[in-house]
Amino acid sequence: MIVSTSDEWRQTHVESWQRENKEEVFIYSCIEEVPLEVRKETDVLITFGNDLTKENIHDFESLKWIQLLSAGLEDLPFHELRKKKLLITNARGVHCRSMKEYVIGAMLHFEKHFHRFLQLKENRVWERETLVGELVDRKVLVFGTGTIGCEIGEAAQFFGMRIDGVNTKGSVKEPFERVYTMAEGLERLEEYDYVLSVLPYTPSTKNIFSDEVLGRLHSEAVFMNLGRGGVVDEESLAVHLKEKKIKGAVLDVFVEEPLPRDHAFWGLPNLLLTPHMSAKSDHYMTRCMEILLENYRNFTRNESHRMRNLVDLAKYY
Amino acid sequence: MIVSTSDEWRQTHVESWQRENKEEVFIYSCIEEVPLEVRKETDVLITFGNDLTKENIHDFESLKWIQLLSAGLEDLPFHELRKKKLLITNARGVHCRSMKEYVIGAMLHFEKHFHRFLQLKENRVWERETLVGELVDRKVLVFGTGTIGCEIGEAAQFFGMRIDGVNTKGSVKEPFERVYTMAEGLERLEEYDYVLSVLPYTPSTKNIFSDEVLGRLHSEAVFMNLGRGGVVDEESLAVHLKEKKIKGAVLDVFVEEPLPRDHAFWGLPNLLLTPHMSAKSDHYMTRCMEILLENYRNFTRNESHRMRNLVDLAKYY
Missing domain, CATH: 3.40.50.720 (NAD(P)-binding Rossmann-like Domain)
Incomplete structure (x- = not known):
């Protein structure tokens, strides 16, 4: 199951996802809105990252990959992510x-x-x-x-x-x-x-x-x-x-x-x-979509080494 | 006699003039400050142009060349300038x-x-x-x-x-x-x-x-x-x-x-x-000086055809 905890998707973004993929993305406005049974079955999580805590990350039992919509990682629960050996990709370059x-x-x-x-x-x-x-x-x-x-x-x-x-x-x-x-x-x-x-x-x-x-x-x-x-x-x-x-x-x-x-x-x-806006614009999500679509293709082909912006959790960036 | 009716010359501009030339530039804050006997003997006038009128231009009996410090010409007394067959150069490019x-x-x-x-x-x-x-x-x-x-x-x-x-x-x-x-x-x-x-x-x-x-x-x-x-x-x-x-x-x-x-x-x-400032900056006069110095070299060598930014008075630009 693919879950996004950001609802900044515009209609054009949903359409560009649907053109390429059959599997649906379940879009929530924040992580608190995601029911426990959905969390359990989520294998791909799309998020700005600042909603993940060392507590709620454990609800995501089947999680394999997190696509971050941001580049900064300082809010992530590093210790837990490392233990889970997750794939993490970020939005580096979009900014x-x-x-x-x-x-x-x-x-x-x-x-x-x-x-x-x-x-x-x-x-x-x-x-x-x-x-x-x-x-x-x-x-x-x-x-x-x-x-x-x-x-x-x-x-x-x-x-x-x-x-x-x-x-x-x-x-x-x-x-x-x-x-x-x-x-x-x-x-x-x-x-x-x-x-x-x-x-x-x-x-x-x-x-x-x-x-x-x-x-x-x-x-x-x-x-x-x-x-x-x-x-x-x-x-x-x-x-x-x-x-x-x-x-x-x-x-x-x-x-x-x-x-x-x-x-x-x-x-x-x-x-x-300015309120942490220098990187954001009305083009931001469109550029994130390009990364997400490319990474999802490689994820489903089991070619994770080809995924863009793989994060090395040992290095903090 | 060389007269400037703009006093925006800084010390560095005066020095760069003096390094190349023996003849002095007489600097006034505006055209009204220039005494009649000086006007009569002026052969080179350096001005932003908006101080020249169809009346006062006649005081400049010996005038041969006007170096404008602006690019726009609409304030100039065209009719009189044409009759006098003056050399006019402007500051095109400086802006x-x-x-x-x-x-x-x-x-x-x-x-x-x-x-x-x-x-x-x-x-x-x-x-x-x-x-x-x-x-x-x-x-x-x-x-x-x-x-x-x-x-x-x-x-x-x-x-x-x-x-x-x-x-x-x-x-x-x-x-x-x-x-x-x-x-x-x-x-x-x-x-x-x-x-x-x-x-x-x-x-x-x-x-x-x-x-x-x-x-x-x-x-x-x-x-x-x-x-x-x-x-x-x-x-x-x-x-x-x-x-x-x-x-x-x-x-x-x-x-x-x-x-x-x-x-x-x-x-x-x-x-x-903004108050007609888009072209002006603290670099403006320095760039005007480059044009003035080059034009003065050619003027004194009687090579006026080599002067930069010669204005065609028939065309208004």
Whole structure:
């Protein structure tokens, strides 16, 4: 039995599934809605992943494969999944286009002063003395040189930005001019106009943007986090923004989501804050469907080694 | 004598002039500040152009060459300039990079709902049900396939947009998929998600985006004008925006600039309004200096045919 605990399927997605497959997908709005007898017979589970717990995973006695609709894995009950020796595939790659657009859009939002112009409009003020900026020649450091980081890098390069990257081993990677190790990258923040993290949350990325590290950003720098909230000391970042020690920030991910109503971030004017949306768009599920259909073909042919985006649970990504 | 009626020269620009030339540039903040005896002896005038009138041009008895710091010519006293048989060069090409960035930034501002997210932040609301859009596969029609239009087209293409163009004769031009004549283009507006004008203001572009033509835009379309205000029926556009007949507009140019305080545009929430700034940035004068220096070399060598961006006064551009 194939079960989806996300109901983001549109009619076109259901139709594209039905064109290829006879077996039906039973679609629920959340995991709590799935009756126990259905859980027991589910062999394929399609989910964003954050609904799986170390308790409810045991109800899925016949489970063989989980297709995640997200790329991040930090919410998964790793210990239990490892014991069950399940096939896990994720939606890696689906996020690239949307995140690339989001990053360039957010950078241009700052360079072109759109926020300021919206406020000037409110006050019916025509002011053209303050010159806006350009992306060309700006320096950007991207933490995370995977598919997403590289795609962002290429777009930045298209606009004439100078792009360096950071990965675990500092291994050279196109399109980055230079690639640093994590320690080297964190040392050099003061050289960059944009510092951007698309890092996953793992034991080795936890809180790496500490108060001390953030203190290295120059006063015109913009800090951007699109990976996971836990890599940043949020309290310190809020102070940096409030005291205008940096030009601004773009944050799409947070330690606690939804962001609590009393969080300091809400009140900061120099912050572009989005609710974990940088990867999502009206194209998202359509791209997930492509992965799901391809993986299901290989799953039914017992060719699981050909499945796209197989997750290595030992590595956390 | 060389006179500039713009004082946007920074120290680096003065230095780059002095490195190449012995003759000094006399810099004034506006044409009114230039004493009559200086006007009489000026043979090279550097100006944004909008300060020249059919009256004051006669004070410049020895004038041979005007280097414009803008690309638009509609403010120039054509009749007088033609009679004087002056060399006129403009800043064509200097605007491309900044305008390309502005256009992509403004499109992404709409696609990524940044304006909505800024308002949600004000109200401390975390809302991730509404899906944002992407540039990919959106259709854009660019009126004006000169240097600026082409550069914008290339950037749109980079993001996977489908781009068509419009020029006087409908002549094929890279990177546009199809190029229409003005009449054909205006007929087909309903096919496009973004309709963008970078047209100059000439007798044949006056008011071409009339009420009837604007009525062809579909309800999710965004209208963008970065060329000259006079090509649009502003009153009708304001009604279209107010009644939400289109998704939004991006306007950088207006019939009357500065935009009068009582103009309907100021009060429209679905409008991104900027004060004729799309081409300007902190890189602008640096790029103008490159043209000025090259043109001055050729001017002093009596090789005026080699000067960049020579304006044909008969054609208005």
